[in-house]
Amino acid sequence: MDPIAASAVRVLTVDDYAPFLGIARQLVNGTPGFVSAGEVSSGREACTAIEAAEPALALVDVHMPGMDGVELARWIGLRHPNVVVVLISATEPAALPAAVHRCGAAAVVRKQDLRPSLLAQLWRTHGARSAR
Numbered sequence: 001m002d003p004i005a006a007s008a009v010r011v012l013t014v015d016d017y018a019p020f021l022g023i024a025r026q027l028v029n030g031t032p033g034f035v036s037a038g039e040v041s042s043g044r045e046a047c048t049a050i051e052a053a054e055p056a057l058a059l060v061d062v063h064m065p066g067m068d069g070v071e072l073a074r075w076i077g078l079r080h081p082n083v084v085v086v087l088i089s090a091t092e093p094a095a096l097p098a099a100v101h102r103c104g105a106a107a108v109v110r111k112q113d114l115r116p117s118l119l120a121q122l123w124r125t126h127g128a129r130s131a132r
Contacts, residue, residue, distance in 0.1 A: 008034055008035040009033055009057055010053065010054065010055045011028045011058070013038075013039045013058075014045075014060045014069070015061040016042060016061060016065060018041065024039065025039060027119065030116060034119060034123075050083065057122075057127070060085055062108070069087050073087060084123070085106060086108075086109060090112065093110065
């Protein structure tokens with residue numbers, strides 16, 4: 001493995017909207033110090049991908065059929081507590097159900113606000129959790 005990629009923050013993106021997965025991959029790979037660990041389109045796929053990809057950070061869509069982001073964030077928190085979960089949604093965080101804010105995710109952000117600077121800020125703020 002490339003030494004730079006080995007030291008980069010590995011990010012798994014989980015979203016049922018395929019076009020967003022490509023956008024997220026470009027965002028992650030375009031952010032210095034970050035690398036995409038993969039993209040999956042469902043919570044169930046994410047459970048398997050987390051085992052294989054060993055991400056440090058997971059960007060997880062709140063609204064997905066089947067296992068939604070809240071359920072997945074809880075699952076990750078129980079089984080992989082070192083993975084920092086950031087829930088993402090096109091909806092303003094304040095308008096989301098209370099369960100979204102109580103599921104153990106480190107943060108909830110709007111998809112349209114995701115930028116390299118925000119990704120880096122989220123990691124600076126919440127990444128220490130993964131070092132435990």
